[in-house]
Amino acid sequence: MKISLEARPAPSRSAVVAAPLIATLATLCVGFVVFSALGKNPLVAFDAFFIAPIATRYGVAELLLKASPLMLIATGLAIGYRANVWNIGAEGQLTLGALAGGGVALAVGDAELSPALLLPTMFVAGAAAGMLWAAIPAWLRTRFNANEILTSLMLVYVATLLLSWLVHGPWRDPEGFNFPQSKMFGANAMLPIVLPETRLNAGLLVALAIVALAWLFVRRHIVGFEMRVAGLSPDAANYAGISWRRNIWLGMLAGGACAGLAGVSEAAGPIGQLLPSMSPGYGFAAIIVAFVGRLHPAGIALASLLMSLLYLGGESAQVNLALPSAVTGLFEGTLLFFLLAADVLVNYRPRLAQRV
């Protein structure tokens, strides 16, 4: 007896849903082994990792708080990924967004300005800066055919250094005891809290609105359809006269805009000022979120919750079990690994074949 894979006549819809669940289960099994090997009771570890962080109202709020930027960025990236436009530099675009949105907040300073005017301005500035940062790889790709994976990734480091220079230099808080950080934003530049006594802010609503818009674009708009065609079959796209240049621009700019928005949400939300690092790697984790969510807006919303839980669980495991923070990275990697493996089931079915 051997197991063989047989091509399905059509992609299985149930496997599309089942694959992430199988991957999650397999990841938990690996976690069981890893925790045991580290000499921890796996059940206690699971409780610390997956249950305890969200057992309270505050915990749930933290879950949603961390999920918001992931959801936002992954949604933007997925628009490009569907068209085979590989923007890997969302972390840098987020940084630029935070920088621009924060720059607006700092420029306004203590001046009287309604938040209803200031916050949208900050978001627009942040989205524009993210798009600007994403436009560089888009231009290099369409003009010189430079690989956008490399250029967008390299720009992450440029963005980080740019922000670092600003908070170490011109924008440093004069009363900040020489710490590399800007002044705190004014109250009118802070996102309102949506769940009292927690840190959960209106950034979540922005993220959900973007997810809904993206869903409309991908499912109903002809350009979203054309980008899907380009990703599945470049020759068919060329045959139908779908411009690959436009797809690159749209794909990169969508990712850049969303990452920029996420940067503003972080700066004007839980952080409240500009720091040398504005994100614990949301821009990179969002790549995994986009794929775990199958590049589908609804799937991305769910996947961002899962990824957020891994972040919280990792912190909780560090505090309660004295496990290294690398455990979070390990779970991320394992999850992506199993997801890609489980993906085979969408197009193939396993079959027991007997030798005659």
Next chain:
Amino acid sequence: MADTPERPRLSLRGITKRYPTVLANDGIDLDVMPGEIHAVLGENGAGKSTLMKIIYGIVEPDAGTIRWEGDVVHVGNPARARKLGIGMVFQHFSLFETLSVADNIRLALEPGQTKRLRRRIRDVSARYGLPLVPARRIHTMSVGERQRVEIVRCLLQDPRLLIMDEPTSVLTPQATLHLFDTLRALAQKGCSILYISHKLDEIRALCQRATVLRAGRVTGQCDPRRETTASLARMMIGGELPHPVHRAAQTGAPALRVDALDLRADDPFGTSLSGIAFDVREGEILGIAGVSGNGQKELLAALSGERPLARANAITLCGTPVASLDAFARRKLGLAFIPEDRLGRGAVPEMTLADNALLTARGDGNVVRGLIRGSAVATFTKRIIATFGVKASGPEAVARSLSGGNLQKFIVGREIGQRPKVLIAAQPTWGVDVGAAAQIRQALIDLRERGVAVLVVSEELDELIEICDRLAVMAQGRLSPPKPVRETSAEEIGLLMAAAASPHEAETPAAMET
């Protein structure tokens, strides 16, 4: 087989293979005698390919027995098949273009079989009249020559059964006759040949026995030499073959005009175009014949807009210079295009038929202010499916689940359904069964009757002569002046086509001695 004194070389009993949605083979019995040329005849999707893959060990049958020289065998994989003495020449060649003939053959042989290979290649090719130069690289060779490499590769393993899957679909009429001589010589020496085709004339000319498949079952056995084309077709499609009706052309103004078109090939193995000029009038079908690889691909990419040109005047569509526009802009001006590759170009394999309709059909209320109208698209798709008799479960069927012929009907329907002013069709019936092919030809003729300018680029000379008003031949990137079909003949066109291949084909026998 009590009534035959000889033992069959290959004997299949009750071969059954079920795929998730179709029963590809349903209890098939087949006997092939030593030295017999046996045709397996059937429409696309009748189960011919599956059966051949089972014999060659690529696919495992769910039930049934295979006897080879009287013994029950389990083939299992192609290497076992070759060891038994079964060789197969596929419809689509599996050759490395940048390697030489000898290297390509060496790759397919077992390590022990490669001694004095070049000499053996020359011996085998001389014995069967298949001239080949072992040191030549594949990319310099015509399609006919490439097929010789595939055949010689099989013959070097001394097969006792050779499976040929639609071998003539890429050959000129002259090359086809030459292939038949080779196959007859092989059969004479005792090799059995399974010849897969839906070209009824060829089967009548070549084969001693035919097994007809329809929907996975054997529907008849006959001696094709004693049948007519019509009677074979009846067995194959289970009904009468529709015949295209063709009336005299009522031509109008030129709708598509190509003027001094030059184009440098963008891949090293492509063909550059030079000085292409022709026009297609409203209400006529212009055919472009020629062996593929003579610039058809490049010409079609330039015409469709997949490769826009710098000089807009090189191509004029209904009076508008369009050569610099992309495919979408040309479509808006009334151009429709049926490409030769269905999956991956004419249709997205993973998408549904409704989505694939939307690939090019943006009118008919399918898209309003940028938003897709799902119900309009579904209606449009259903209309194509109904009008062209596409066998599919509905608009939500995934394109790759359709057989080649059905998908081609769908694409033809989609392009015609947009009421174009000019239609360009590349190999519109390539690999399509006779019933569907006749239907597609009729659709092209109907379009012409409605005053549409139609350009057909095809390797199938009979098809072009049947439907076209004028014919031109593409050879080495140049186009012969179009001639009315009445004033030419298959022989003349065939010679023009072969002339294109002649620099290669002519030098080969002489080079054999070196």
